[in-house]
Amino acid sequence: MTSRGKSAVTPLRPPRPCPECGRPSARDTYPFCSARCKAVDLNRWLKGAYVIPARDDEEDEQRGDASKPGAD
Numbered sequence: 001m002t003s004r005g006k007s008a009v010t011p012l013r014p015p016r017p018c019p020e021c022g023r024p025s026a027r028d029t030y031p032f033c034s035a036r037c038k039a040v041d042l043n044r045w046l047k048g049a050y051v052i053p054a055r056d057d058e059e060d061e062q063r064g065d066a067s068k069p070g071a072d
C-alpha cells in the first residue's frame with residue numbers, strides 16, 4: 001500500500017505560490033510570481049546556497065542499535 005500525496009482527488013492543479021514570496025505565480029514566470037523573484041532564485045543557485053554538504057560519517061548512524069530493549 002503506497003500512499004503518495006493526498007488522499008483527496010484534485011482534478012484541478014491548485015495555483016502554486018511563488019517560492020520566493022508566496023504570492024500566486026504568474027504564467028510568464030512560473031512558478032514564480034514575477035521575473036524579479038525568478039532572478040532572486042536563480043541568483044541563489046549561482047551563489048551555491050543550494051549546495052548539499054557531503055557526509056562521510058554515515059557509519060555512525062548504524063551504531064546504537066545494539067542495546068535494544070527486548071521487553072517493554
Ligand SMILES: [Zn+2]
Nearest residue numbers: 018021033037
Ligand atoms: Zn514572488
